[in-house]
Amino acid sequence: MTDVVRDPRALREYIEMAHRNRFSLGFVATMGALHEGHLSLVRRSVRENDRTIVSVYVNPLQFGVALDLERYQRVLEDDVALCSAARTDVVFAPSVRDMQPPGRATLVTLSGITDDFEGVHRPGHFDGVATIVATLFNLVRPHRAYFGQKDFQQAVVVRRMARDLQMPVDVVVCPIVRDADGLALSSRNAFLSDADRAEALRLPRALVAAERALLEDDASPAAVRALLADAMSSERDDVEMEYGDLVHPETLAPIHRLDGHGVLLGLLRVGSVRLLDNRVVASPGTPAWGD
Numbered sequence: 568m569t570d571v572v573r574d575p576r577a578l579r580e581y582i583e584m585a586h587r588n589r590f591s592l593g594f595v596a597t598m599g600a601l602h603e604g605h606l607s608l609v610r611r612s613v614r615e616n617d618r619t620i621v622s623v624y625v626n627p628l629q630f631g632v633a634l635d636l637e638r639y640q641r642v643l644e645d646d647v648a649l650c651s652a653a654r655t656d657v658v659f660a661p662s663v664r665d666m667q668p669p670g671r672a673t674l675v676t677l678s679g680i681t682d683d684f685e686g687v688h689r690p691g692h693f694d695g696v697a698t699i700v701a702t703l704f705n706l707v708r709p710h711r712a713y714f715g716q717k718d719f720q721q722a723v724v725v726r727r728m729a730r731d732l733q734m735p736v737d738v739v740v741c742p743i744v745r746d747a748d749g750l751a752l753s754s755r756n757a758f759l760s761d762a763d764r765a766e767a768l769r770l771p772r773a774l775v776a777a778e779r780a781l782l783e784d785d786a787s788p789a790a791v792r793a794l795l796a797d798a799m800s801s802e803r804d805d806v807e808m809e810y811g812d813l814v815h816p817e818t819l820a821p822i823h824r825l826d827g828h829g830v831l832l833g834l835l836r837v838g839s840v841r842l843l844d845n846r847v848v849a850s851p852g853t854p855a856w857g858d
Contacts, residue, residue, distance in 0.1 A: 569651040590617035594709035600640035604752035628695025773798030
C-alpha cells in the first residue's frame with residue numbers, strides 16, 4: 568500500500584526512520600500525469616532500492632507561460648494508483664506554499680549548460696527545475712534519483728548540480744520509453760490531434776536518420792545538422808524545428824568531430840506543443856553509453 572504524504576515534516580519523519588533502519592532510498596521526481604515513461608523509472612527504483620519515494624509536484628517556477636501551468640494535467644488520484652501498482656512506498660505531494668514559502672529568496676542557477684537549447688527558448692526554466700529538485704533532494708535525502716533521458720538537458724543539469732554541490736546522491740539517467748510508432752512518451756502528447764501526431768513523428772525519424780548518416784555513411788556533423796533541419800521541415804506553418812544539433816553529452820557544446828559519445832538533440836514544435844527527443848551516438852569502438 569502506497570502512503571500519500573503532503574506535509575514535509577511527515578516526510579522527514581519517514582526519511583529519518585528509513586535512515587535509522589539503513590534502508591536504501593530511491594527517488595523519482597515528477598509533476599504527475601504519470602505515463603509509462605515515469606513508471607519505468609519507478610520500477611527501476613523499486614528493483615534497486617529498499618524504499619522508493621515518488622514526488623508529484625507541478626512546479627510553477629519552471630513554467631514561463633501561465634497557460635502551460637494552468638493546463639498541465641493534475642490527476643493525483645490516478646497517479647497514486649499507478650504508483651501503488653508499481654509498489655512505490657510513498658507518494659510525496661506537497662503544496663506550493665510548502666515548496667515555495669512566502670519570501671523565499673533562494674534560486675539555484677547553473678551556467679554554461681543552461682545557456683542554449685531549452686535555456687534559450689524557456690528563460691528561467693532550469694533555475695526553477697534546479698531549485699525545486701535541490702529542495703526535494705534535501706527533503707528526501709535519496710541514495711539514488713532516477714531521471715529520464717528524454718529530457719536530456721534537464722538530466723545533465725541535475726547531475727551537474729548534484730556534483731557541484733556535493734550532494735550524496737547518484738543521479739541515474741534511464742532510457743527513453745517510446746510508443747509503438749516511435750514517438751517518445753510525454754504528457755504533452757495528449758494535446759496532439761491525429762494530424763499533429765503524424766507531424767510529430769518527423770522528430771524521432773529525423774534523429775534515426777541522422778544517427779544512420781553519422782555512423783553508417785560517415786557524414787560530417789555539419790551535414791548531420793542540415794539533415795535534421797531538412798527531415799523536420801513541414802508544409803504546415805505551425806510545425807517548426809526549434810533546434811536540432813549534435814552535442815557533447817556532458818557539456819552540451821556542439822561537436823565538430825564525433826570522437827566518443829555524442830547526443831543528437833531535437834525539439835519540434837507542432838502547433839502549441841513542444842516535443843523533445845534525443846539519441847545518444849558513439850564512434851566505432853566506444854563502449855555503450857550508460858549511467
